[in-house]
Each structure stands twice: as structure tokens, then as C-alpha cells.
Amino acid sequence: MKHIFSLKNSLEFGNVYKRGKSYANKYLVMYITDNDLGINRLGISVSKKVGNSVVRHRITRLIREVYRLQESRLTKGKDIVVVARVNSKGHSYWDIESAFLHLAKLHHILDSSEEYRADLS
RNA sequence: CGACUCAGACAAAUGGUCGCGGCUGCAACGCCGAAAGGCUGCAGGUGAGGAAAGUCCGGGCUUCACAGGGCAGGAUGCCGGAUAACGUCCGGUGGAGGCGACUCCCAGGCCAGUGCAACAGAAAUAUACCGCCAGUCUUCUCUGCCAUGCAGGGUUAGUCUGGUAAGGGUGGAAAGGCGAGGUAAGAGCUCACCGCUGUUCUGGUAACAGGACAGGCUCUGUAAACCCCAUCCGAAGCAAGACCGAACAGAAAACAAUGUGGCGGCCCGUCACGUUUUCGGGUAGGUCGCUUGAGCCCGCUGGUAACAGCCGGCCUAGAUAGAUGACCAUUCAACGACAUAACCCGGCUUAUCGUCUGAGUCAUUUU
Numbered sequence: 218m219k220h221i222f223s224l225k226n227s228l229e230f231g232n233v234y235k236r237g238k239s240y241a242n243k244y245l246v247m248y249i250t251d252n253d254l255g256i257n258r259l260g261i262s263v264s265k266k267v268g269n270s271v272v273r274h275r276i277t278r279l280i281r282e283v284y285r286l287q288e289s290r291l292t293k294g295k296d297i298v299v300v301a302r303v304n305s306k307g308h309s310y311w312d313i314e315s316a317f318l319h320l321a322k323l324h325h326i327l328d329s330s331e332e333y334r335a336d337l338s
Numbered sequence: 339c340g341a342c343u344c345a346g347a348c349a350a351a352u353g354g355u356c357g358c359g360g361c362u363g364c365a366a367c368g369c370c371g372a373a374a375g376g377c378u379g380c381a382g383g384u385g386a387g388g389a390a391a392g393u394c395c396g397g398g399c400u401u402c403a404c405a406g407g408g409c410a411g412g413a414u415g416c417c418g419g420a421u422a423a424c425g426u427c428c429g430g431u432g433g434a435g436g437c438g439a440c441u442c443c444c445a446g447g448c449c450a451g452u453g454c455a456a457c458a459g460a461a462a463u464a465u466a467c468c469g470c471c472a473g474u475c476u477u478c479u480c481u482g483c484c485a486u487g488c489a490g491g492g493u494u495a496g497u498c499u500g501g502u503a504a505g506g507g508u509g510g511a512a513a514g515g516c517g518a519g520g521u522a523a524g525a526g527c528u529c530a531c532c533g534c535u536g537u538u539c540u541g542g543u544a545a546c547a548g549g550a551c552a553g554g555c556u557c558u559g560u561a562a563a564c565c566c567c568a569u570c571c572g573a574a575g576c577a578a579g580a581c582c583g584a585a586c587a588g589a590a591a592a593c594a595a596u597g598u599g600g601c602g603g604c605c606c607g608u609c610a611c612g613u614u615u616u617c618g619g620g621u622a623g624g625u626c627g628c629u630u631g632a633g634c635c636c637g638c639u640g641g642u643a644a645c646a647g648c649c650g651g652c653c654u655a656g657a658u659a660g661a662u663g664a665c666c667a668u669u670c671a672a673c674g675a676c677a678u679a680a681c682c683c684g685g686c687u688u689a690u691c692g693u694c695u696g697a698g699u700c701a702u703u704u705u
Contacts, residue, residue: 223659260659269391269677269678270391270677270678271676271677271678272677273678274662274663274678275663278358278662278663278664279663279664281357281358281663282356282357282663282664282665283664285356285357285358285664286356286357286664309673310663310664310665311665
């Protein structure tokens with residue numbers, strides 16, 4: 218189950234925005250709601266205000282990479298929408314990762330029993 | 339060595355660990371399926387740009403429209419060529435800039451018509467305000483005489499009439515320029531040179547260039563003002579369009595029958611409703627269109643060149659919410675610019691850290 222399931226259309230996005238809880242920090246905004254599928258689905262939204270096509274693609278890839286590496290630590294059965302804020306422009310992978318993990322902790326979806334970071338190094 | 343001009347190439351590199359989209363192969367023992375196959379996994383190979391950008395032109399392709407012609411509207415605008423075509427490119431002509439290599443130019447027509455030209459200036463397509471000149475009259479003044487007047491004169495002042503376009507602090511532009519002659523003063527009025535216009539000769543495919551002769555000069559600028567002339571243009575775009583097609587409207591046939599379900603204690607009553615097959619419209623969704631093409635590279639031939647022809651070689655993204663990323667190490671000019679294909683080509687325009695190559699110019703030094 219390594220394939221990343223993503224939210225496809227604006228209906229699914231709207232559902233998360235409407236019913237989900239949200240937390241935000243300097244770089245990202247995270248909306249989360251439950252689904253009945255038993256898997257996590259990710260949606261990434263980067264507004265045109267953030268930058269041109271190249272900048273937006275870069276941020277999208279960074280967020281997707283963070284999600285890919287951290288997916289095993291997350292609680293299952295959630296729809297997650299990550300919105301990139303204008304401040305996230307031009308920042309490195311480590312900045313985005315820490316912002317993502319910070320928000321995940323606030324949502325209490327992070328499985329903190331194991332120290333994943335220590336394993337990595 | 340320095341300052342430049344033109345043309346072209348590249349767009350950080352290498353390795354490791356994870357990861358993604360197509361493609362190919364494998365899996366008789368992973369899952370789904372009757373099968374084809376799909377999912378999943380593994381392996382291999384492949385995977386953005388010089389501008390992919392802006393969407394400003396042109397073409398292919400697709401659907402619709404279309405006997406032919408015209409109007410309207412739009413675009414282009416020196417000449418010749420290249421091309422599928424162009425508003426692009428190449429070579430010329432003319433003009434502008436630079437010592438030069440070279441670069442730049444929306445470069446048709448205001449004697450078809452209409453409009454506009456602020457301010458300044460006497461006057462803006464026409465004028466006589468000042469000035470200059472001539473004449474009449476008046477005044478002033480001088481001289482002479484037979485003297486309250488007459489005659490002759492004048493570097494006086496003024497009125498009126500006429501001539502003039504030389505001069506006049508303006509203006510983008512003031513009825514060709516400059517010099518001489520000429521004249522009461524002046525004026526192409528006349529003449530030389532230059533410019534302009536016309537005719538003609540020579541060279542050139544042509545734009546045009548050079549020469550000869552004549553006219554004497556009538557013609558302000560603006561067409562990036564309307565407009566005129568010449569040439570070209572049917573419309574919309576891959577969300578084009580073609581095919582398959584759950585669901586759900588609709589039609590026909592066959593079958594079932596006076597049925598079944600709701601309201602109701604029951605009857606009456608009332609409301610709602612079939613099943614299968616075929617046809618057909620067509621939504622969600624899927625497949626195609628979708629990458630072999632006016633293609634790229636090397637060489638030869640023709641051409642000043644753009645380009646064309648020929649021989650040989652190559653196959654180089656095809657996603658569909660949208661794939662190129664992350665981390666680590668090393669190197670460099672050390673946080674590396676601008677910027678992400680979306681049907682495909684030919685251009686244009688704009689953005690851009692820098693690095694390299696070739697040809698050439700100028701200046702300096704040396705020989």
C-alpha cells in the first residue's frame with residue numbers, strides 16, 4: 218500500500234474544508250476530516266498567489282515527499298488537505314517537514330510512540 | 339593587453355539511498371476475473387525549455403458553413419526573392435547613427451474629399467501690422483522774387499491712395515536656398531550653382547542611381563486623423579472532434595394478468611406500479627485523437643543568402659488534478675538566473691545567473 222491516494226475533484230476538497238478541523242502555522246494550513254475508507258488521502262492546494270508554475274510545483278513535491286516519508290506514522294482513515302501559504306515559498310525540505318509534523322501533532326494524528334526520526338539516522 | 343561588433347553552443351557536474359509518469363519483459367505458487375486482461379511486485383530502458391512563458395501572427399489538423407459576386411470588418415504597406423504560410427526570414431534601394439566592424443527605420447498616397455494645427459506671432463494657407471518706395475494734401479524748414487503770396491528744393495512730421503514680399507525677437511512650418519544683376523522700392527523679374535517638377539537617355543528584373551533638356555517654382559505639416567489605393571482574409575477551436583457506454587427520459591414487440599403495493603379493521607373508493615427483448619437519445623466514465631513530423635543529425639550539390647535537392651543515419655515525454663523530486667557526499671566561478679510540455683509545427687515579443695567558441699573592427703605597443 219505504498220501508492221499515495223489523493224483527493225481528486227473540488228467536491229472532495231470542499232467536503233474537507235467544510236467539515237474538517239484546521240490548524241495553521243507560518244508555512245502551512247492543514248484541514249483534516251474522517252473518512253470511512255480505512256486509508257489516508259492527501260490533497261495539496263497551492264494558490265497562484267504563492268508564485269508561478271515552477272514555484273508551485275516545487276512546493277507540491279516537497280509536501281508530497283514529506284507525506285510519503287511520514288505516512289506510516291499517521292493515524293489511518295483521514296482525509297488531509299494541506300494548503301501552502303505564501304511564506305512557504307523558497308524554503309527547504311526540512312522547513313516544510315517540521316511545519317508538517319508540527320501540524321500533525323496538533324491534530325493528534327501522529328503516532329508518537331516510536332521515534333521515527335532516530336531510526337532514520 | 340584594452341574597448342567593442344556580429345554569429346553560434348551550453349543552461350552546474352559526478353556518485354549513493356529513497357520516490358514518481360509512460361513503455362517493454364517477467365510472474366504456471368500474490369489478489370480479482372469465465373477469458374482477454376487488470377491490480378500489485380520485480381527488472382530494464384526512457385522522461386520538459388531556450389525561451390516550455392506571453393498568446394502577438396502564420397500554417398497543418400478537426401467540425402460546421404460554402405454556386406458565384408459584392409458590402410461591411412480586420413490585417414499588411416519601398417523593391418526582388420525564400421516558404422505550407424506569415425505581420426517572419428534573406429538580399430538589395432532610400433534614409434538615420436557610428437572613426438570603424440556594424441546597427442536601426444509602422445519606408446504607399448495630403449494636386450479625391452473632410453478634419454485638426456494649442457501657445458506665440460501682424461499674418462497659419464492666407465495675410466499688409468510695422469517697415470521700404472511712389473503719388474496727393476497738410477505741416478515744418480531753407481532759398482529766390484515784383485512779398486501776408488508765388489516758385490523751386492528738403493536725411494522734418496503726419497493723413498489718404500497705391501506698389502512691395504527683400505527686413506521684422508514668433509513658430510515644427512511664413513509662398514524654394516544662396517549670390518549677382520535689376521528696380522522708385524522690391525520680387526524667379528532675369529542669370530549662375532544647388533534643390534523641385536516634367537520629358538528623355540543609360541545601367542538595373544525592380545525599388546532606384548547617374549546624365550541631358552525643359553519648366554520657371556503653381557504645392558505648410560499631419561494618414562501612429564478619418565480616408566483613398568493595392569494585396570490578403572469563411573467561422574470556431576483538441577474542453578476541436580470520432581467511437582464505446584452504466585444510470586436515466588422515450589418508442590416498439592412479446593409475456594403476465596385483473597394482478598401487486600400504500601391508505602384502511604373489511605368492502606367500496608383512491609393513489610402508485612409491471613417483467614423480458616429490441617431500437618434509439620446519450621450523462622457519469624472509458625478508448626482514440628496523442629505524437630513519424632513542412633522531424634532531427636552528418637555530408638555533398640545549387641544559390642551572395644534565406645532556402646532547396648540528394649545520399650546516409652536516428653526515433654527523441656505523452657500526463658489527464660496532471661509525472662523530473664528529496665536527502666547525503668565530492669568538485670566549481672559556491673544557496674546556480676529566467677522559467678514547467680498539455681494537439682503539433684514555423685516565427686515574433688518579453689524574462690534571464692553566467693560560461694565557452696568562431697569571425698571581425700578600433701586604439702596602443704613591438705617587429
